[in-house]
Amino acid sequence: MLILIGISADFDPVHKGHEKLIKEARKLADNENKKVVVYLNKGFSANHAPFFVNFEARRDMALALGVDEVKSFEGLHHRLVLSYSVPIRLKQMIDDGITDYITSASISLDEIKSKAQKFIDEGNFVGMPKSYTNRNEIRWYAINQFLGSKLNYHVVKEFNKDKYSGRLIRQSIIDNGMVITDDVKKLLPKTTIEILQHEIDADRIPENRNWVEIYKKMNTYSRGNLEKIAYLNGNTINEIIKRRVYRDPESIWAVFRRSNYGPVMTRLAISSIEMGVTKKEVMDLMKGYESQGVIPDNQKVQRVIDRAWYVATSRLDAREANEKFRNEKIEVNSPLCLEAGLNLTKFETKITKEGLKTDLYVDKNGKISVQFKSEGKKIKTNLRLPAEEVTYLRYIMDSHFIPVNGHIKKSEKGFKVKVIIG
Known part of the structure; x- marks a missing residue:
């Protein structure tokens, strides 16, 4: 079996900057008896949008330029941010036998290594600064190193990014009534133009949201x-x-x-x-990859929950508490279950029953509230909790991917909601 060189991309569509990357990978492969494999995102792009060009056409564009094989990453980019999807994609490539990773950037490998070191040391890849040039390439290198991968990292000098931009190429074609103008043709390999025109003629471009x-x-x-x-x-x-x-x-x-x-x-x-x-779907996906050792410790679900509890209960400013929690590896004992009081009318108390499932939400006044149905009636009320627990629960509910669920529990003085986190 040949050793593999991997490229991970959207290629939407394949332009001459991508062609240069493939040619450099091809040179490396031919010199070392290796095979070039391109991994294309499928379903949704790395930027969480539908593709302009469908997977099959993008695959054909890559193969036409000398790629040996095209594989897909699917089901990730409508569920996960890049700081979570990148380690998952890296794991798949390594498991497939990839030994070399090649990418293009406007900065050198040494510059990438220098900027990546901070994130490698912290083991946290969320919030890569927008000011960083080639921040996605920095993220890939940092996660590769953090996970202890022996993947060799290669950087090819990229073409002018303001000119060779998939986004600008797509926009030009749309703005010109689905016509590939002469100016755009100069940016595309001949084979891409042919495949792209065929897709336009077949009315398969662009893919759209529902x-x-x-x-x-x-x-x-x-x-x-x-x-x-x-x-x-x-x-x-x-x-x-x-x-x-x-x-x-x-x-x-x-x-x-x-x-x-x-x-x-x-x-x-x-x-x-x-x-x-759903948040539960995302959380379960993350936990599944956590069990495989793919997700960095600081990004694990429990650490996100622990950070929320620490920030909520600390006497520090929220930003300062976040920094302290991350940098000092603080351990806390976060409650995953809270009991909240209810503000029910006499009638609502009369028809409420133990065990009823409840939905939690933030009302228009910013109060954490609950709604449930009993005997055909919809009941809505604010929750009563200590201030620290309110802050903690609000952080969890705003976490983007940690679900909260509740059910009615009988108490000595009426009813409460048992809130389950995660």
Whole structure:
């Protein structure tokens, strides 16, 4: 069996910058009797959006330029941010027998190593600074080193990123009525142009979101149901309900902008809504990979929960507490179960029963609340908790991927909600 050289990409579409990367990989492969394997993201791009060009066409574009084999990463990018999907993709490549990883960047490998060291030391790859040039390449190198991989890392000098940009190429084709202009053709290999034109003629470009499904959920879901969806926090859910009705994509983008979501998180949240991705689904996926030793310790689910408890109970400013928790490897004993009081009317108390399942949500006034049904009646009420537990629970509910569930519990003075975290 040949030793493998791996490339991980979207290739949407394959342009001359990608062609250069493949040629350099091909040279390396031919000199060392290796095989070039490209791993293409499938379903959703690394930026959490539908692809412009479908997987089959992008695969053919790569193969036409001399790649030996194309494999896929599927089901990750509508569920996970890059700091979680990158180690999973790396693990798959290593398990497949990849020994060399090749990528393109405008900075040198030494510069990548220097910028990556801080994240390697901390074992935390969330929040890579936006100011970093080639931050995705820095992330891949840092995680590769942190996981103890023996993958050899190769960097090819990339073409002008402002010119050879998949985003700009796609936008030009759309703006020109699905025509590949002469200026764009100069940026694409001949084989890409042929395949791309065939896909346009067959009306398979671009792939689109299921906006009908997205409008339906954003227009009709209750706060409790929206709270279950990954990457939605309490403030955003209230903005979604406040700004109804949604009939066009711009109105949806606007509500996330008002909630201070950047473009990447907005795309991920919309993808999660579209695909019905729940916080529990994301958490279970993360835990599955944790058991395989793939997820760095500081990013594990329990550490996220522990950080929320520490910040909520610390006397420090939230930012200072976060820094202290991460840098000093603090251990805490976080409660995974809370008992909260209810504010029920006499009638509501009369029809409430032990064991009823409840949905938690943040109401329009920012209060943590609960809703449940009993005897055909919908009951909504705020929870009564100590201040520290309120802060802790709010951090958890805003974590994007840790679910909270509750059920009614009989107490000496009436009823409580037993809240289960994770």
